[in-house]
Amino acid sequence: MRATVMYGAGDVRVENVPDPVLQNPTDAIVRVVRSCICGSDLWPYGSMPTGGQGRRMGHEFLGVVEELGADVSGFKAGDLVVAPFVWADNTCDFCRQGLQTSCRHGGQWGLHGVDGGQGEAVRVPQAQGTLVKLPVAEDSALLPSLLTLSDVFCTGHHAAVTAGVNPRTTVTVVGDGAVGLCAVLAAKRLGAERIILMGRHKDRTDLGREFGATDVVAERGEEGIERVRELTGGDGTHTVLECVGTQQAIDMSIGIVRDGGAIGRVGAAQYTQVPMGFDTVMRNITMTGGVAPARAYIEELLPDVLDSLIEPGRVFDRTVGLDEVPDGYRAMADRQALKVLIRP
């Protein structure tokens, strides 16, 4: 089959790789119907050293079940399914508490002989725990939004849930990438009435306004902090959803959050230190969030997508075929595309 392999910064190729086959009775083979490129794929795309073996890419996909291992029940060939961006057995103690990203028998796509999502098919380990059946046809217009349950919308939702967004909390979303926009949508869905979106790309912040942002702040750093404080009577917001992952973004989040408030961070941290010294102790600031256990949220969010109450799939502004995936990476890296959908 054809699949995406990254060999170094800026070097993404679509190549022939072995067709996936069942290796364990807990596996399934899924033919990929939709996949996409993640903002987090851009970190290695910008910095991966060359010379290595190549890395299979993609951790967001939905597709059709083709084969099932003997231990997988509840699915049949032909089912349309979505996979969360970390596979998991969904039965261990971590999974039962809703932290499938720390599953005792789980792992990441594209590593250790597991396929990535940016290809024609995937061997899905722990298929029964990992996959969630989608009650729509393969040609449903809902596929883009359903695909966001794999990662990007659940990630925005995780930021909002962990930070404690509710109808009584004001919210700042740091970052107008696809995760940031999904965080706006998630905060709106959880009842927030005041949502400040920090971003400087008008086409993106415009979508953010449609998703529920009430204010847009283009400034960054100290100016950004000052602007959000101005908008909130000097206090900052009860919650901050940090959707970037840079040092500047996390520093700014601490400057923006209200005393007693929480930062739900879901950006893939490029920083190693967080300036949470004496001042943040005196202000009772909470830093929470992390990699989103999407699997924990899919069943809860699915009905709203099926009923078109939310349309997170609007973050996709370009669609490519599998052979055009390298163009898709370039477009996202150059900020010509917000998020690229792949139709293999």
Place this chain on the structure above:
Amino acid sequence: MRATVMYGAGDVRVENVPDPVLQNPTDAIVRVVRSCICGSDLWPYGSMPTGGQGRRMGHEFLGVVEELGADVSGFKAGDLVVAPFVWADNTCDFCRQGLQTSCRHGGQWGLHGVDGGQGEAVRVPQAQGTLVKLPVAEDSALLPSLLTLSDVFCTGHHAAVTAGVNPRTTVTVVGDGAVGLCAVLAAKRLGAERIILMGRHKDRTDLGREFGATDVVAERGEEGIERVRELTGGDGTHTVLECVGTQQAIDMSIGIVRDGGAIGRVGAAQYTQVPMGFDTVMRNITMTGGVAPARAYIEELLPDVLDSLIEPGRVFDRTVGLDEVPDGYRAMADRQALKVLIRP
């Protein structure tokens, strides 16, 4: 009257200062019956530059109301009252959400013309919001435990509450000082069954065991992390209550907490950076806690003290008169005393 003034590292004096008088209609004058020395007083005692004006000390006290401003209701002269370690109006939006430490009209003892607690009397600003009446006599044997509601027990409780301690969570308490021991007691009170206390002073950890610690770990740093992990099947504990405030303590807390877990930090942070990079994002670690809004907890905790269900006052292992306060500081700094009670 006599009161404690600090002039520099190691230089604490008990001096004559002006008697407190009502300055605002929201003030009260309280004659101090019991006060104490806080672990946080040891930070300036170890490092305060000399040459300045002197700083009035003490932020924990209980006493008898002597005078009330015209706007203070609900109290009368002769009432025994306890004061939380930050004064507050208890009516602003921060106070109503239980964050009296960020009160819009509150402040700290010993600053800006407000008396400290280590003296004969105190002018209490925002007295109606700040003070809580104690239904016991001035000679009650419960006074030491009641005094801990001013700060140290509420601080341990805050660490436990913010970290989410409950009967299903395992707990590590970092530090065997008075706050750490109170955190053990608070975690036990909240139903925790497994409480690992990290400390190396046997007399203190022995009291910790009486308060509810099930395990004691004397090791620190990487060895300490390894030991706690060994005790928990490699996982660490769901919650960590950080009761020290040093870089080592916060680093260790991150190493000890279980994936998806929370660190409730109440140590006065001597560090400026917290190593919460990519690894802690992948592990979904939450950093929470902060300076304890004792006022929010006093009513809730008071009945358990009055019924002697808990005896946090056991952290006091030395009692001094006002003139011996400098000896009390020395004893605590030299670790000859755990926590020093003052009878002015």
